[in-house]
Amino acid sequence: MKRAWIISLSLSILILACGGVSVYFISDSISEELRATAALTEPLSAEDSEEKVSKKTKDIIYESQKLVVQIELEDGSIGSGFLYNDQGDVITNAHVVANSNEVKVVTADSKEMQGSVIGVSRDTDVAVVRVPGLKGKEPLPIRPEGGAELLDEVLALGSPLGMQNTVTRGEISGLNRNLNIDPFEYKDVYQISAPISPGNSGGPLIDSHTGEVIGINSAKLGKESIGFSIPIASVLPMVNNWSAEPMKSLPDFPELTDNQPQSPVTGTPTEQATYLVHYFYDSINQGDFVTAYSLLGSTQQEEMSFEEFRSGYYNTLSVTVDNLVADPIDEYVEVTVFLTAEETKDGEVQVKKYKVTYPVKFENKSMKIFKGSGKELTSEEEEE
Template sequence: MKINRNFVISLLITIALVVFGAVACIIIHRNISLKSSRSSSKLGDVAEALSAPKPKNLKAIIHENQKLVVSLEVKNGSENITGSGFLYDTKGDIVTNAHVVNNGSSITVKMADTTTYKGKLIGKSEITDVALVRVDNLSGKSPMKILKNKKADIGDEIIALGSPLGFQNTATTGIISGLNRSFTLENYQYKNVYQISAPISPGNSGGPLLDRNTGQVIGINSAKIDDESIGFSIPITQVDSMINNWAANPTTYEFSSQDITSDKNQKPTNEDAAYLVSYFYNSLNSNDYVTAYSLLGASWQQSTAYEDFRKGYLQTVSVKIDNMLCRGTDNGNIEVSATIQAVEGNEPNSKTSKYNVIYNVGYENNNLKILNGKSTIIE
């Protein structure tokens, strides 16, 4: 059989074209798939999301930072001025507002556990409402975490800490509701400050403004508009260099020292005693057994080792205080009685038990302590 030469040539060309086309399709498909895979892959985003810090628990942020927030009592003639502040560095320096300490004759610093120290003013601005008070007894103590390299933005969630109206260790939440607000108040110039929605009141002045997600300090709560839930906080980035300069080059002010009264003459108030017992249970609710144990008197600690104390509360999920009453005793101490509801055990087998508790609160070595106590279960 005679094969047509033209037919063979056409067949070979056709086969070559088919093979070339198939190879080309494979190459193009692989390139398109790879490009599509690279462009649509979310693995990078997932890795970033997994590595990004997660927002901390709100209760944990508040409890940990409240330990480093102080209330200030400043004597100005016959008037006592109250305000707030927070531990800024390891030198024992407390940041507050200048209008809190201005023209004061003495400064008393009260910690979250009601321990009081004398403070000395080492820096104060006559223009910006910021001042620095040093407490030598707090030297070496770890300070609050400060966010020094980033400003907040509108909508950022915040926490305001302080002692408004004398109520020590109060926390309010809100958002940054405005930026770059400027005005003059009591001869102080507020320039480019944060406007916040978190309620603040007299006594909050000088307290820290925290970032809700990280718990870091982003501002100093300083002013509010009367009868409105609008407050203002000085950005910490705005005054950081000034504060650091005061800390490195402290100024001596003649009026800024005070001797804390000897414990022989100190008498606890009902408010301080009630606060201390509440702080004790708040620490337990935050699983901060070290702080709770530190609030007990020496004899109680001697009879109960820390590990035994801790084990006694490991099965306590939460505690709620009801019907707290305080009364003075013949020796000047305060008896605090209350009913508590304790959720005990592990989920889902937890149960709620009720107890009557009675605590004896008094001063010991200048520190207010829960000297002893007893509890009875309510059937």
Template structure:
């Protein structure tokens, strides 16, 4: 090392200069204190900087946390109040009352369709007479059931069957030969809550549900739309300002209810089907018939009034005695030649209906809503599209039994049949055709009995 005073080179770690005697110890101590001062200054400045940074961060944190803590405190107070409410009977009652006032989305006036159908089916009935089948629904809690007049025309006592298959006796207490409506009293249904009626006109586009027993298929529901208003026409009855619908209905649906698809209220009585286009049906608006139905319910027609409305009687009624008195002078509307020709003509049309798979060829020769009507319609529907072939080779009328209210035409029939697999067979049948006359005097088949 060199002496800072004279520049003489000395040995390492010498304490004094060998030339001039300068002390190295004081120089090293002075340098050490100077270095120590620099370090202390640096540490002091660093501490001040760190302190300032940390203080600023703490202040920011305090500023941010203050509202959060207030919110937490508020929440805590609410929780404490709620906990207190659960232990206080008075507060609990008040809270329950408040909750009941808040409407729930499920308490809307609109109902689920499955719920509507399920509830309504318990109050829709299949109506049976000796030669017809239709539908009806509970109108009032006194056991009054609404149906179509054409379903029960000519009958006083009828049978009703509910969705569980239980049968009940009913009595017609109101019927019109102008409007296609009738009212049945059912003692077993007294005290049962009826379906709710819609007392104003529905709008085009309303979604609807038709219930009944189409083709004898009980408890059937179909969904569609109200497609027209104010439709008027005449057939056997006068239909004025009725609803047009596209919901699927068929013979047997007559008298069943038409429901609003959202509220479940009855808006109509399913009554007629356009035979040329089965996608179009008609329903009598219930609000137009309510006064008439209510009047019958409050002041029932007597049996004589009911029976005389269509000028023929239920054999089981109290008018059997009157009918017996008239039997001697009764003009039988049947003769053997015309009956035989009617049945032979029907068989020819039936062969065409089978070939073309078209029920329309025989529909006019069958009594509407009768057992024969349903069976023929269902059979043609079942074999449709299967490629079956029928060839009638013999159709002889063997006997005719003319009775007061019907004629039974017996036949012996032979036909060849090819099934869907292309296999041919020959069949022989003995059949009884039960024939009645309608209000116009035309022959109609109401039932066919087959003997193998």
């Protein structure tokens, strides 16, 4: 029996923040010691340090990320979308591209392309952007019929707080939810437990077992970890129609003009720096060194190749953030991280503690972490 949940509380519509963010272990002696292997959104505990994300899931993530794009508007606001057909058409939220005809699209490998809005709804928070540069590229698989069930495992892709190619895991925690966020109505949407933050809007919700897109991540309830995703099957007829016959005139959204964030990243610099550092270590624990390397500042990438970066983690089993302190200083945030690393040496597992400090600041409108200093802690220092 369907159950409607009408929410009149203040809801945060999420405008996708994007960009390559950068973090790096600062000391060569530390980076040579550290490497890790599992966990998607949280560092591994001792109990589950041997559990790995299945290769199939990793493959799904890898293939999907290449087809999720960042959408930039002239006013500085940013959203995301995903390729859904071979004509170069990208699905996103209407609130992401509201009041815009032309947008800039940035792919996962940082290529910039121009896109034209060819369809946008006044009632449903859905829009389509045509990107000629993506024409002929194989799109994400879409589930055209049927929906998700309670507790189905899902992946939410997007760029929360400016961190492009972020992936979080969760479940379908509710069905047939009904919301009103002026001017849009969200009918029979999914409630999801996968964490989403400002920046996920327009990104795909993917079945973690099949790799199919089942929804469009669109809104979040206040500061709680309750997100909402529009079922893709419910809007496919509309977006297919726009692809076949683009709209000749796009609707205006005067009510959104003053409400849209004017910054590509939301949250204070300290909050962004904290999120960024945790994401870096999550990527290392995931074994996703490509993403971790992409988070380095340009000077670090010039000084060190990807192969050199990855080789520094050959002997590391896991890295756990024990404590993190972020202090804003002038034009950067100084981040100090206390770490516990499980490492192998001569076939034995050793547990070591480290303290790493580095500046986190903006580079080309994206927050990055720059080279600092680090050291291994002695037993006496650990107790202080």
